[in-house]
Amino acid sequence: MKTDYGWEDVATLILYVLSFFLLWEWLRPVEQITETANVHFFIIFAGLSLLLYYFELNWIISGAIKAMFILVVLQYLYFDVPFFGEGEWFGELTALVGESVVLTVQQNWSGVSDLFRSLLFFVLLWLTAYLMHYWLAVRKQMFLFYLFTVVYITILDTFSPYDGSMAIVRVILFGFMLMGLLGLQRMADHERITLSMGQLQKWLIPLAALIAFSSAAAYAAPKSEPIWPDPVPFLTSFSDGSGVGSGGVNRLGYGVDDSELGGSFVGDETKVFEATVQGEQYWRIETKDTYTGKGWEQSREAESLTPFSVNEAVPLTLSAIDEESETQTVSVDVDLTYNHLVYPYAPDQVINGEADELRYNPVSDKVTSYEDGDLVELSEYEWEFREPRYSLQALRNTTGLGENAGSMEQYLQLPENVPERIRELSLDITESEDNWYDKAKAVEGYFSRSGFVYEQEDVPVPEGNEDYVDQFLFETQRGYCDNYSTAMVVMLRSIDIPARWVKGYTGGEVLENLGDGRSIYEVTNNNAHSWVEVFFPEIGWVPFEPTVSFSNNISLNYDLDLDTDDDTTETPEPAETPEPESPEPLEEDTGAIGQVDEDGSSGTGGWTAFKTFISENRLMLFLVSVLLVAVGTGLYRNRNRWMPYVLIRYYRSQKGSEVYPKAYSSLLKQLRRYGLRRKETQTLRAYAKEVDNFFGTHEMSRLTDQYERILYRSEDPKDKWSNMRELWEDLIKKTTG
């Protein structure tokens, strides 16, 4: 056992205490994760072991103390009799251990007694403490253990209910302190210095301050949300496919299978595509017609897909084409490629795309791309489309199907066991309306009027015989797009209005306003959306947006008043009423369009001009900056080649007494760049000799001699420069080679 203690031992004690804290972090989650009770005994044991190692007690004594501790704890935990006196607990204990050893050998894990497990855990801790002692006292390295601790905490935090958010802060604090101190000890060892209190303080105080400051800054600083979704639900949803699991999170971006809706919607910033288009559009992918009570399916497979090619009209008519509507183009730049194409309302033709054939599915409205008869994923394509306008009068005139009833059967389908109260509610809502359009508007607006809540998380999956829409309408009254759109379709169908469920993306976020009124929109998986189309015999399919808006950073805000506003203002000329087909947030809409208009028409503002210039010359600017960086890097890396000439010119023009010392310092720096580095413990004279040997001259020694006189003899450097300049120039030129 040690007897004399110095400051070094104080440092060592701190090390042991810090490593005890680290070890503690390993034990903290044990209680929660493995449901082990009385963890504090293990913690005390870990501390005890480390303390005994710190005092460097004889191994027999320390071993005896630890064994005794284990025995006492086991006795206390597993036997009700007192430690001394009556009771054959010790015999029982040995019997239990022996039995468990046999069971372990037989790999009968479940039969092993708790007592034996506790014993093993103690032994494990004993070993760990020894290992830490070895790392601390012999190796003086702790990084590996620290790394493992961090990994351990992060894994537990991620994959288990244990919340490691404070643990990680503690681990950082203790771990860095520990490694910093060990670093000092290693250095002292290496240099064979005995640590004094002053040195310890000199090291400890800045170290502690640094760690405290950075941790505090890191703790207080705003942290961005994780770029990856929480891996557990992500992995579950990935392995299960979407739509399975009770109450689990399962919706992620665009999926094909909608047969079981419900569950939380996971936010995901993965970019799907960029669209360059005038004004925000809804991006359609496909529709589904059959409601199962749990989700959506297709009533039938399409017998054949309708082929068409690029620059040929799409065999898809959503509504009667409004000849007055201007033809627009949109180019779609896809990041997350699929073999289907997204398209705006209402597409005319694909004008650009690397596919030799496109096929249209008349059942689902899906457009897929083919190359040599095989499905192909396009990374970019362009659409020509005409934004449809719907005549409000025509819409309002619709009160029944008329002659087309036969073909609409699939859009009026409902499962047999749909609860009657859905129909009752629908009738109730639409009671005062006489035409289909107003009825649809009434249903569309019902959700926001009745205080339904937009909610992505904590959305249940209907269980047993429960109906998805029924659960949403009458029980939960919260949900995301799937809930609202499905509910509206089912409600409309229950009152005999043909409707269908549409999937796609919302407009996305504006990345950049181009000068010509077009903007680049970024569409991410967060924009994956579903909405409703209602069939009007005279007009066609008209989209509706029932999902209530939320002032949320997820861009799923919809404004329902827009339509009503339009209705009222446009009432004097009902025949000509333009109906924006995709409801959008009012402010955002006007804001965006206003800005675009301003950009396009005036263009006088300097800032606008500047922005336009930037966006028009992006590639150019990028190339120029790359070039500048490259040239800069090249110049910097080769500075020892041109620097001497700069220095020579500079010092030629210099006068005064301080020139020589400065020039000499520059020479030293230049030599260092050249690769002749002076060690800090080397004298100038020795260095000069080295340099002269290298160049085969005596110049450096002569220059150094004069500099030494200034330095160590306090000679006036005034006249030196004129005498030494030529030598100096000679030498510095040699370094350019």
Place this chain on the structure above:
Amino acid sequence: MYHQKLEQVLMNIERVMIGKRTVAELSLVSLLAQGHVLLEDVPGVGKTMMVRALAKSVGAKFTRIQFTPDLLPSDVIGVSIYNPKEMTFQFRPGPIMGNIVLADEINRTSPKTQSSLLESMEEGSVTVDGFTHKLTKPFFVMATQNPIEYEGTYPLPEAQLDRFLLKMQMGYPDAKEEMEVLNRIQLAPPIDDLQPAITLEELQHLQDEVRKVIVDEKIKEYIVDLAGKTRDHANVYLGVSPRGSIALMKASQAYAMLHGRDYVLPDDVQFLVPYIFAHRMILKSEARYEGIEPEEVIERILARTRVPVHRMAK
């Protein structure tokens, strides 16, 4: 580039001593700095010859004390003898009353006799029967000790070692040098023809001049830094005392003068440190067991002490 006159002294010594330039320089440095030298080496490598050559070159009186276990202090410093004619005690000076004294095998005599020499070295005078007798000036002792003859010796205590400005080894000549030694000795011992290169007065003048050699603040800081690091070093039980720092500065001044400079360079300090610090340090017993020498410790300290090469802010 040496000091003109001192170079002649060195050349004189070199006529006798072959390949011992460093030893000659260090002896001269010690003489100029008014310090004393401890030579530690085996017999027969030319210690005596070295001192005699030095004495002859500066025209100094050379005396020699051969230390034996039975030598008494009075044998060193002198004794008062009764003169029956004049009825008085007369002081008969001992061998210490010379300019250049060779104290041979100093560790073979008793501590009492050792200290009589060392005290007089320190004080520059001897006191016999209540009378103080000044030692002649210049006064320079070159003590030798045999490292192999440990039996029957009285090793010098640390405090006494501190009184020597520097400690050095002669070392064996290499084969070529030894051949040259044989060649020269065959004809006639060249020591007999040596003529003084400088006079004693000139030497004393130079000794005074040494003090005027410029030691910049940065150099002083460097010296203090080095001395301080010997005290903090983990292998060192006892580091270098401030007397050691003083010794290093003085020796550096003398060394600078020898090299014809009136200012000290860090190079001078670096060259001299091992000779001046090594015998003033006591290593820990663990370090000694590991076979670490003080010179190694000094080398390590030099390798991590920054040389001052920047001008201080005014």
